[in-house]
Amino acid sequence: MSEYLSVLIFAVTGAAIVLFTFFISKLIRPHNPYPEKGVTYECAEDAIGDSWIRFNPRFYIFALIFVIFDVEVIFLFPWAVAFGELGLFALVEMVIFILILFFGLFYAWKKGVLKWV
Amino acid sequence: MVDYVSALSIDFNLIWPEIALLIGASVILLGSISKSFRPVIPAVALISCIVAMLLASQQWGHQGSGFADMVTCDNFGVMFKQIFLIASIVTLFLGFRYLKVKGLNRPEYYALILFSTAGMMVMANTADLVVMFLGLEIMSLPLYVLAGFNRRSLESSEAGIKYFLMGAFATAFLLMGIAFIYGAAETTNLRRIVTNFSYIAYDYNSTAIYFYSGIALTLIGFGFKIAAVPFHSWVPDVYQGAPTPVTAFFSVAPKAAGFAVMLRIFVFGLSGVELLTTAFWVLAVLTMSVGNILALRQDNVKRMLAYSSISHAGYILVAMTVGGADAVSSAIFYLVAYTMFNLGAFAVVTVMETRSGCRSEFSELTGLSKVHPYLAAILALFMFALSGFPPTAGFLGKFYIFSAAVHKGFIWLAVIGVMNSFVSVYYYLRVIKTAYFDEVKGKVTPVVLSPTVIIALIITALGTLGLGFFPQQLLEFSQAAIFGMP
Amino acid sequence: MVPISAYLILAAVLFGIGTVGVLISRNVIVMFMSIELMLNAANMVLIAFSRALSIADGHVIVFLVLTVAAAEAAVGLGLIIMIYRNRATINIDRFSLLKW
Numbered sequence: 162m163s164e165y166l167s168v169l170i171f172a173v174t175g176a177a178i179v180l181f182t183f184f185i186s187k188l189i190r191p192h193n194p195y196p197e198k199g200v201t202y203e204c205a206e207d208a209i210g211d212s213w214i215r216f217n218p219r220f221y222i223f224a225l226i227f228v229i230f231d232v233e234v235i236f237l238f239p240w241a242v243a244f245g246e247l248g249l250f251a252l253v254e255m256v257i258f259i260l261i262l263f264f265g266l267f268y269a270w271k272k273g274v275l276k277w278v
Numbered sequence: 279m280v281d282y283v284s285a286l287s288i289d290f291n292l293i294w295p296e297i298a299l300l301i302g303a304s305v306i307l308l309g310s311i312s313k314s315f316r317p318v319i320p321a322v323a324l325i326s327c328i329v330a331m332l333l334a335s336q337q338w339g340h341q342g343s344g345f346a347d348m349v350t351c352d353n354f355g356v357m358f359k360q361i362f363l364i365a366s367i368v369t370l371f372l373g374f375r376y377l378k379v380k381g382l383n384r385p386e387y388y389a390l391i392l393f394s395t396a397g398m399m400v401m402a403n404t405a406d407l408v409v410m411f412l413g414l415e416i417m418s419l420p421l422y423v424l425a426g427f428n429r430r431s432l433e434s435s436e437a438g439i440k441y442f443l444m445g446a447f448a449t450a451f452l453l454m455g456i457a458f459i460y461g462a463a464e465t466t467n468l469r470r471i472v473t474n475f476s477y478i479a480y481d482y483n484s485t486a487i488y489f490y491s492g493i494a495l496t497l498i499g500f501g502f503k504i505a506a507v508p509f510h511s512w513v514p515d516v517y518q519g520a521p522t523p524v525t526a527f528f529s530v531a532p533k534a535a536g537f538a539v540m541l542r543i544f545v546f547g548l549s550g551v552e553l554l555t556t557a558f559w560v561l562a563v564l565t566m567s568v569g570n571i572l573a574l575r576q577d578n579v580k581r582m583l584a585y586s587s588i589s590h591a592g593y594i595l596v597a598m599t600v601g602g603a604d605a606v607s608s609a610i611f612y613l614v615a616y617t618m619f620n621l622g623a624f625a626v627v628t629v630m631e632t633r634s635g636c637r638s639e640f641s642e643l644t645g646l647s648k649v650h651p652y653l654a655a656i657l658a659l660f661m662f663a664l665s666g667f668p669p670t671a672g673f674l675g676k677f678y679i680f681s682a683a684v685h686k687g688f689i690w691l692a693v694i695g696v697m698n699s700f701v702s703v704y705y706y707l708r709v710i711k712t713a714y715f716d717e718v719k720g721k722v723t724p725v726v727l728s729p730t731v732i733i734a735l736i737i738t739a740l741g742t743l744g745l746g747f748f749p750q751q752l753l754e755f756s757q758a759a760i761f762g763m764p
Numbered sequence: 765m766v767p768i769s770a771y772l773i774l775a776a777v778l779f780g781i782g783t784v785g786v787l788i789s790r791n792v793i794v795m796f797m798s799i800e801l802m803l804n805a806a807n808m809v810l811i812a813f814s815r816a817l818s819i820a821d822g823h824v825i826v827f828l829v830l831t832v833a834a835a836e837a838a839v840g841l842g843l844i845i846m847i848y849r850n851r852a853t854i855n856i857d858r859f860s861l862l863k864w
Contacts (some may be wrong), residue, residue, distance in 0.1 A: 218845055225838045232834040235827050243282075250283045264304060271311040408825050415832045422839050426846060435847045436859045442843050443795055443856075446836055447786055450802035453829060454779060457806045460822060461813035484769075 222274050226266065233262055289344035292351045292403070295330040295337070295359060296396050302326025303392035310385035320374055323388035327367050327395070334359040334399075343405070347467055350405040357610060357759040358402040358538040361617055364737075365531040366395040368621045371734035372523035372628050375726075379632045382428055382521065390420040390427075391527065398535035407456045407466040410539050414452070414503070417535060418445050421528065425520040437519025444502060444512035452499025458492030468547045475550055493548065497557065504536035506595060507564040510588050514572075517584035522631050522638070525580060526624030529587040530617045537594055537613060545601055546763045558599040559691060566592030566698040573705050579627055579638045582705055583620070586664060589702060590616055596695050597679045600686045603760055608678030610756035615671035615745050619663035622738030626657045629731055633723050643709065645718035650725065656739055658710045663742045665706040666699050671745035678753075771812035778805035792847075792854040796840050803833050 201208040240247070240255055269275065290297070306322055309315040334356050343350040369391055377383045397416025404410055422445060426438020456466065462478050462485045463471040471478070478489050501509040517525045544554055569589030576582035594616075597609035627638050636642055647654035663670035676699060683692040745752055778801055785798030807826045814822025848854055 221841060221845065225841070228834050228838065232831050235830060239827075247282055261304075264308060268307050268311070408828065412828060412832070415835070419835055419839050422843065426843050429846050430850070432850055435843070435850050438843045439792060439847050439859065442840050443786070443792070443799070446796070446799045446840065447802075449832075449836075450779075450782065450799055450806065453803060453806040454809065456825075457809035457813065457822075460810065460825070461817070464817050464819060466821065466825070 219277065222269075226269060226274070229262065229265065233259070286346045287344045289342065289349075291337075291340075292342060292344050292349045295334040296399050296403070298326055298330040298333055299392045299396040299399070302329075303389040303396070306385055306389040306392070310389075316385060319385045319388055320370060323370050323392055324367065326392060327363055327370065330395075330399075331360065331363045331367075334363065347469075348406045348409050349403055351403060352763070353759040353761065354542070354763055355399075355402040355404075355538075357756065358534060359399045361534045361614055362395050362398045362402070362531050365527060365534070365617055365621060366391050368625070368734045368737055369523050369527040369531075371730045371737075372526060372621075372625055373521075374730040375728040376521065376523050376628050376632055380428065380521065384427075387424070387427060390424050394418075394420040394424070394527075395531065398531055398538075401535045402538040405468040405542065407459065407468065407543075410543075411449075411453060411456055414535075414539075415449065417532060418449070418503075421445075421532060424524045424527070425516055427524060428521050431519075433519040434521060437516045440512050440519075441516040444516075448499045448502030448509070450499075451495050451502070455492045455495030455497075455499055458488045458495060460492075462486070462489035462492060468543065472547050475548070490551075490553070493551065493554070496543070497554075500536055500540050501561065504533050504540065504591050505588050506561050506591060507568040507588065510565070510568070513588055514581050514584040517587070518578060518581045522580065522624060522628040525584075526621050526628065529583065529620050529624065533587070533591060534613050534617065537591075537598075537609070540598065541606060541609070545598055545606060549601060555599060555601070558595055559688075562592050562595035562599050562691065563694055564592075565589065565595055566695060570698050570701045573702070576705070577640050579630075579640060579643070579709065582640075582709075583623060583627070586702065586705070587620060589698065590620070590664075592698070593676060593679055593695060596683055596688075596691055599691060600679075600683045600688055602682070602686060603757070604685065605679065605682040606760050607753065607756040608675070608682050610759060611678055611745075611749070611752055612675035614752060614756075615663075615675040615742070618738050618741030618745065619660045619670070619672055622656070622735065622742060623660040623664060625731065625734045625738060626653065626660065629653065629725050629727065629735075633725055640708070640712050643712045644716045645722035646713040648718070649722050650727075653725070653727070654713045656735055657713055659739060659742060661706040661709050663746075665703045669743075669746045671742050671749070674746060674749050768812055768816040771808060775805045775808040775812070778802075778808065790855050790857055792844050792856055795856065796837075796844070800833060800837070803829060 236258070237255070240251060244251065302322060302325070305326075306319050309319065309322070337351055337356050338353060341352050370388065373387055373391075377387060394417050397413050397418070397420070400413030400416060401410055402413075404413065422438060422442040425441040426435050428434035459471065460466050463474055465471060465474075478485055498509065502512075505513045517528060520528065544558075548554060566589050569585050569587075569592055573582050573585035573589065576585060594609050594612055597605040597612070630636060630642060630646075631638050633642075643657075646657070659670065663672035666672045666676045668674075676695070680692040680695055683689075683695070782798040782800075782802035782805060785801065786795050789795045789798060807829055810822040810825050810829075814820065844854060847859070851858060
């Protein structure tokens with residue numbers, strides 16, 4: 162249990178320091194609000210609108226194609242680590258696996274998914 | 279250096295049928311890009327199904343396992359592969375004209391059916407829980423898309439989303455169950471689980487708790503997939519909303535795949551768990567009764583058939599409760615027979631729906647016997663088979679299941695089953711009454727019988743009648759299928 | 765070392781939150797997120813057992829499950845977009861065209 166006790170003391174001390182700093186700065190800082198301080202900061206430009214808007218669903222398809230190749234990497238990493246022992250057969254298998262994925266990408270491409278209209 | 283590759287014992291003979299289907303589906307997807315390839319796509323799909331069927335027949339009689347024991351090839355699996363392939367071939371025939379009429383003629387339909395069938399075959403072809411899970415997902419993901427295939431239609435998209443949510447929910451339960459079984463048995467291979475069974479299940483410690491909670495969660499997961507009550511709420515909505523050929527496929531193939539896996543896990547594998555018999559008893563009675571009673575008050579033919587398919591799952595659950603060689607071979611017989619007459623019934627509904635503005639209500643069947651006497655007769659044949667009249671396959675299937683139940687001493691279960699069959703006669707005969715005797719209001723629009731649909735009707739009608747008159751051959755096959763199972 | 769029961773309890777809590785989320789939520793996306801939570805609870809059980817038993821199978825299964833979850837996300841989000849185009853809502857209570 163003693164390891165947990167030190168974690169607890171650490172957590173409490175950390176939280177206390179943060180709260181203490183907030184309290185001190187509240188005491189000594191000047192208090193002068195005006196509307197421009199509340200505006201969203203966007204590279205010194207006036208913000209056009211809220212950032213809570215609907216994004217074009219087109220982003221979703223790009224994200225999906227990204228996800229598929231992202232997940233493929235899960236299988237590539239263990240394969241790469243063990244590649245020395247697995248040899249040629251595993252190389253052929255992995256090439257087939259990636260080819261199947263590229264079929265999918267090719268299909269999506271020809272269906273016009275990658276075009277931004 | 280260890281030779282990992284030969285330790286895997288890779289043997290492609292075990293998976294050629296699956297590979298044939300996957301190649302066919304990929305060719306369809308890639309070919310769909312060129313316009314000139316489009317007309318031959320249904321033929322490609324049909325050919326790859328038939329090739330897969332031949333390759334699967336080659337596997338009959340061969341016992342083998344490979345891929346580090348992840349793939350197991352046996353007669354049981356081959357039997358189910360043939361059921362899936364018959365269902366998908368009939369579905370391909372059904373879809374051909376329906377899709378054109380409804381403006382859905384997209385090549386993806388054929389590719390998705392093939393992918394889904396390949397997933398089912400993976401499910402039937404393994405004795406490893408993880409591969410079963412993967413096969414289930416390969417089966418389900420195309421089916422979610424197929425349910426929402428008519429993407430402009432509100433009903434179809436609603437069916438798609440409901441099916442997806444319920445299917446994914448069930449998948450999560452199933453996976454949790456597999457995780458717990460893995461934790462208790464230290465393996466996911468069913469054979470090794472069975473070998474360690476006495477050690478796992480009678481150990482009065484946490485291992486037994488993990489094991490039983492794993493079994494319960496797995497049962498819930500498969501309960502959703504085979505639409506057992508109380509996990510059936512998605513069925514009527516999805517069956518009604520999905521395009522009709524797809525519904526025909528839903529009502530047969532995924533259900534058979536679910537039963538293949540359940541028979542393997544619960545009947546062959548874990549037959550020593552007494553609690554399971556009680557669980558299946560309750561599930562069977564609930565599924566039969568609720569399905570039949572709710573089917574009584576439906577006014578939509580597709581919805582009625584959805585509830586009827588729930589109750590038919592209940593009859594097969596009776597066989598699973600009983601267990602033993604007789605009951606399991608009769609369950610396989612019933613699944614084949616059910617595939618035939620249920621696909622046939624949906625084929626007639628598909629034909630009716632190719633008329634414009636048809637929503638497959640009961641009232642749209644009126645006058646069918648006057649305009650299309652042959653179609654009406656064939657519809658009556660399927661309804662008699664569904665309700666279990668002799669000499670159709672439906673009667674023999676039910677007879678084998680209930681007599682197996684009586685032999686094993688499950689008399690009450692058999693009595694409840696027979697009573698349920700009597701209840702079901704009411705709503706099946708209502709279809710016949712509407713088609714033959716109800717007064718015709720206004721003019722009956724004739725339907726167009728395309729050659730492809732006629733082929734589908736002939737296959738299913740011959741199957742229904744043939745199995746009724748000559749059941750011996752199939753019975754021998756289904757006994758051979760379970761011969762040598764643990 | 766943390767005992768395996770701790771991981772299992774955490775996984776059970778996550779699974780429970782996911783189940784309740786699917787059952788009471790009215791928003792399809794939130795339901796879908798709850799299902800993903802359930803899948804990840806199962807992953808956690810697999811990893812915990814795999815570590816406790818010192819068998820690597822569990823890790824490999826988790827890889828497969830992650831892939832399956834990604835494929836499911838692809839299909840599910842596609843279906844959600846489709847129904848949003850048709851109905852302009854993703855509230856599950858509005859999808860009541862098919863009722864008994």
